[in-house]
Amino acid sequence: MQRSRRQRDTHYEVHGFRKNHWTLLEVLETRDEAAELAERSYRTGAYQAVRVLRERFDPGEGAYDSLEILLLGRKRKPSKHDSDMPAVFCKTATDLYTPEARRAITRLLAPLLDGLELTTVEILYSIDNYKRVEAAGTRLLQAVQQAAVAQVRETGEPVAERIRQIQSVISSALGALRRAEESGxxxxxxxxxxxxxxxxxSLGGKEFLLSMALADDLRGHEGTRAKLGRLLSLMRFDHPAWALEVLDLFLSEQLQHRRLIQEILPAQALIDRLELIAALARGDLDGRDVPDEAQMLARFLxxxxxxxxxxxxxxxxxxxxNTKRRFTGEGLVGEFAALGRLMSALGEPVISVLGESSLREMIEDRCARLLNPQSLGDFLALAPTPAEKLTRLLDLERQTIGDANRRVLAKYMIPLVTMSSNEAFWTRPAAANVRGRLQLLARLQRRVLASDLAPGYKSRIGGALDDMCLKIIRSNGVFERLAGADMSPSRRAESLLAMMAEGCFTEGQARAAAEAEAVRHMADPAFLEQLSRAENREERDAAIARLRRLLTEAGVAAPGSL
Known part of the structure; x- marks a missing residue:
């Protein structure tokens, strides 16, 4: 199929950013191809950021206009001399209505729009609303200047000339609105x-005309919530697609107001509101105590x-x-648990828009920002002993998202079980608390082995706990004292099996030594001899049943003699 002239005059460039500069990776004919290549290139990890530029040839200027339509990852940290305004070029009045231009206008005029409770589309489709913005001081002129400064950094033309061009485009757009008003x-x-x-x-330009009608109608409704209610009252499931698109645009711009979101999705904690936003995005607010506007929106969504x-x-x-605001007031564990709740709440409709990898990356990045030395230091300062510090880190690991973040936690765990300054705490319990210390080591090791830490970290931390368990056994003569106690081999075996069942031995050397000692007692000829000396068959069967139960609870295979 032959491409149109407009298509032939437009191409898409994919650029990769690393070592402080952009490199052209590919030039493609379609936006979809460029976006797909950008995502593939970014996922390789070879670039800090990847962007797609739409290059459109302007015959009047004899040059290409550039517009960034996709950015993945992070560019360099801007200097204090850089403008953070988006460089969106509008050569005609029609360009003002593109999604990129609307976003730029919203950002440039954000404080003013919030104060007037207006949206960008209400300005673009209403002369009266534009006049309200124009009469509200110098903010509009400042916005034009900021846009011009951002653009000339790429074009090199004089700022004054660029300001004149922007104002000419605005005048052209106002002229189109006046002509539409005059034509009835x-x-x-x-x-x-x-x-x-x-x-x-059947009207030509019906989307533009309906947008003007909506902007005019909303002037009779004060406040974003009233406007939202009005727009929802006009919604119907059977509207034609073009009308639904216009209503969707106006509704979406009202929803950009954060105060409105707080009103229609009331919640005490930020995480609760974010879960409500996710539920609304899925169109699933059933059973939620929210205002009617939110329920109506949910049905259409x-x-x-x-x-x-x-x-x-x-x-x-x-x-x-991407902000520093805490989702809860419950410390690091609560914050990480909230991130897990949010991940679960988003669901397929939301994930399909963001992409699972992008969503997970954002949540992992937030986890990483929270896992800074200061916050972790404060978190661990609340635990006075190495055991309590390790317990808190394991509590945090259970809620942590991302392998890189778990590695950070593992590196805080390792010194707790390997540093010589902590060895005395682990291996020299009070004489009356030997069993309790063995159980503590085994309990912590079980949590480490059940965690999502990388296998290497599990092995190192779990192995260190096992080493200390074995040191306690040896230094306190646990097996020797039991072997020298005045009791039968069967009672000695039962005592060891009971300790194993109660979780007194870590996996590894300690448990293997305990199991070998229990088997040694059961191999003693006097072991079976005592069972055979039972007063009657019922007593013998009960003793064997008790021993088998202990073997099962301890996870030890029964000897053939049983």
Missing amino acids: RPRIGEGRFVDLVARMK KSRLLPKCRDVLIEHIVYEL
Whole structure:
């Protein structure tokens, strides 16, 4: 199929960033191909960041205009002289209505829009709303200047010239709005919205005209929540796709207001609100105590009629994942547990938008930011002994997401069980507490071996705990004292098996030594001799049954004689 002239004049460049500069990786004809290559390249780990630029030829200028449409990963840390404003180039009034331009306008005018309780689309489709922004001081002029500065860093042209071009584009957009007003554009008025949509079916530029009608209608509703309610009252499952797209755009821009999200999804803790946002994005608020607006939104989201709204809700979650605000007031373990709750709450509709790898990467990054030396130091300072510190780290590991983050925890665990300064605590318990210390070592080792730490770390930490368990056994003569006690071989075997069943021995050398000692006592000729001296068959059978039960609980195979 022959490509259109517009398609021929547009291509997509994939760039990789490392060692402080961008490198062109590939030039492709379609956006999808470029995005796929960018994701593959970023996943290799060879680049700190990968971006896709849309290059569109401007015949009037005789040059290509660049627009960054995808960025994966992190670029270099900007210097204090850099502008953080997005360099979005708008050469015509139509360019102002692109998603990239709307995002740039929203960012540039954010404080003003919040104060006026307006959205970017309300300004773009209403002269009266534009005049409100224009009359609200110098913020609009400052926004134009900031956009111009960001753009000339790439073009090299004078700032004043770029400002003039931006203002010319704005004037052109206002002219289009005036012409539509003068031609008698449709109005929502008192009639049924569904009838208005039906009448507009055959109109040229119906999406633009309906957007103007909605922006005008919302001027009669004060506050973002009232506007949200009004837009929801106009929604129907059977609207034509083009009308649903327009409503979706207006609804999604209202949902960008964080105060509105707090109103329709009330919650005490931030994690509770994030779970509600995730549930709303999935369209699943059944049984939740939330206002009617949220329930109405959920029904349309569940039917996948509002993709832009879903994307904005996801952006709220992504924003919070990248801030320093704590999700709970419950310390590191609570924070990590909250991240796990959020991961579970997001579900397939959300993950399908973000991509499972990107979502997991964001959550892992948040975990990593929390696992800094200061926070871990404060976390461990609350535990006075090596055993309590190791217990707290294992509690944290259970909630930790990401192998790299678990490695950080493992490196804090290793010194607790290997440093000579801690050996006395582990291996020299009070005489009356030998059994308790053996059980503590075995209990901690079980948790280490059941954790999601890498096998090498499990082996090293678990092995160190086993070494200390064996030292206690030897230094306290645990087996020797039992062998010298005034009791029969069967009682000695039962005592050892009971200790094994009670978790007194770590896996490895300690347990192997205990099992060998128990088997040695059971191999003593006097062992069976005592069983055979039972007063009657019932007593003998009961003794054998008790011994078999102990063997099972201790995890030791019964000797053939039993």
